[in-house]
Amino acid sequence: MTKLVYFAWVRERIGKPEEELEIPPNVVTVRDLLNHLKTLGEEYENALQYPEVIRVALNQEHVEHSEAIAGAREIGLFPPMTGG
């Protein structure tokens, strides 16, 4: 099981701040994960409609969509940052 955490409008659209998910073995990269999540229901499809804008952190570190997710205990999905 892997912990997924969501923020800002990704969190609002998916409808929960976090969850534990079993990730299938054919899901290798961040990009694979985003495509996989979109199959889990309308709320995911809505949140991840434009996957290229979604920012992803593995174990609280920014990664590219090409990165492998193997070994990640916590995966964060969120929109581009707007702090500061």
Next chain:
Amino acid sequence: MTKLVYFAWVRERIGKPEEELEIPPNVVTVRDLLNHLKTLGEEYENALQYPEVIRVALNQEHVEHSEAIAGAREIGLFPPMTGG
């Protein structure tokens, strides 16, 4: 009579912070004034040995050495600024 005011090492070398001077009519520009002052004694010669480094203000505004001094009530002579 024109008021001359001196600062920093210009003041120290001339030996006074200010004085009133009668400026001869053939002294037209700032450059003329610096050359004239050098004739007034050793302390002026010492202070104004390298006239090109001396900064000059007419009525408390920076001017170039080519500027005419006509009409100045107060002329300030000082080294390059080192505040901030």
Next chain:
Amino acid sequence: MPEAVISTIRVQTEDFELQAEVAALTAGRHDIGAVVSFSGLCRDEQGALSALELEHYPGMAEAEMRRIGGIAVERFSLLGLTAIHRYGKILPGENIVLVIAAAPHRQAAFDGANFVMDFLKTSAPFWKKEHAVDGTEGGWVSAKDADGEAQDKWR
């Protein structure tokens, strides 16, 4: 020569005290010649905005601020760095973020604070939601292209 230190990294709901944070950086030191502080405040957008709601990724926000700060300390040879970011509801006129950079000379302090702000904007996991004065949620603030471009000056 005292060590270059990231003195303070904090994510908090409460406001910060500029003077106290500067004093914490400079107290007892005689090698600091320049301190630059940046305070980011909530604007009311010509009266349209009643509040900002700041969300963050706990843990990662601090880690990312510390990472950016470490790069700035090294790159600009800073003698001290403070970065504090608030979260929760913030009203117009209130502080959102504080960055302070201390250095021997002025340009390093200016560059250090400016660099940290540019990267904090696009890399630290914070998100702003607007609340309009008419009671509606104005929605999530969109990331600005200008913020990404602002980083280009550091390449």
Next chain:
Amino acid sequence: MPEAVISTIRVQTEDFELQAEVAALTAGRHDIGAVVSFSGLCRDEQGALSALELEHYPGMAEAEMRRIGGIAVERFSLLGLTAIHRYGKILPGENIVLVIAAAPHRQAAFDGANFVMDFLKTSAPFWKKEHAVDGTEGGWVSAKDADGEAQDKWR
């Protein structure tokens, strides 16, 4: 739209309060999104310096600071500007100068404060004399070529 204002120009012997000066600039305003402060402090030059003695041209110092501030307010569309310069004897670790620039957005505030410092260094009539720890006068500080060159970035 409130007027752009140079809120404060002061030349004084006593120290200043950073927090109070920032508050004076921002109090009651909801259009300021960024405040950048620069504090210049006296360094001890690896323990060699016991104090700086700051001399100034009374009247002209304030006028020149106001002139430089006015250019910065216009050029960077600042919403407020503070410039305070101390004179007299200043010990290592003490403040020498404070510049604060307020603007809607961050880069204008950074640039405004940076610009004012660059021009204040070379145009405001202040002079520093060093006092060495061994009791001797270290002499007048020489103007740095780097300070003239720092202005070139604003051309």
